[in-house]
Amino acid sequence: MTDLSALLETLRPQLLRYAQLQLRNPAWAEDAVSETMLAALEKPESFAGRAQPKTWLIGILKHKLVDQVRKHSREVQVTTDEDDGQALEDGLFDEGGHFRETPAEWGDPQAVVGQNQFIQVLDACVEKLPNQLGRVFLMREWLELETDEICKELSVTPTNLWVMLHRARLRLRECLQINWFGQPADAPSSPAPPKRR
């Protein structure tokens, strides 16, 4: 029991961070985490003997996050024109719809994705997504909700949702290009060589 409260104390900041990442609202994030802790304290027997208590807590948190999204769905106005997604796409593609700049080769996915440092950069990029896109993107990619469920919770049309998810991924791609793949590949810690243009 005391183990559990100590664990909750330790993990609270992390739970709060992920709750905020999903909800993009500090008060709702606090509520989700409090409810998670309460649920955990009410079921000490399901905590006992867990090899991965954090996984268990994150599992509870995810349910509480869905509850919060549901509860506040009216307060979250979802629009596709609020974020400057159009400008984002105009920056990537010319008038004829061609890539202005050819996408770079990112190399072997296995080798890239296996690096902890890369995942940390990705984590920072997810955090930097505009609130609305970040919320929708994480409902899909973290809470792993089906698209029709997200549409229902947020009262958006499927087309709007697909466009938002597309823009979230374009932003993520841009952020990774700048903060990871733009770095010299074999010497990430050494200073970048002068740019040649």
Place this chain on the structure above:
Amino acid sequence: MKIFLRRTCREAAYLITSRRDRTLPLADRIALRLHLMACKACPTFERQVRLMDSAMGSWRAYAERGD
């Protein structure tokens, strides 16, 4: 007017990322395949998107287990 099986890179990119969220209509699937065969940039973009998809899997694991 949009030609039936013709897609720009901008449209193709949307189809490529959308595949994770929906089953594309048959015409889009054919058009995308044709586009990918003729385009240099989009297959690279497609590989980037695949990498990001698998990276999100690692991110989920990181969020649950990592510190």
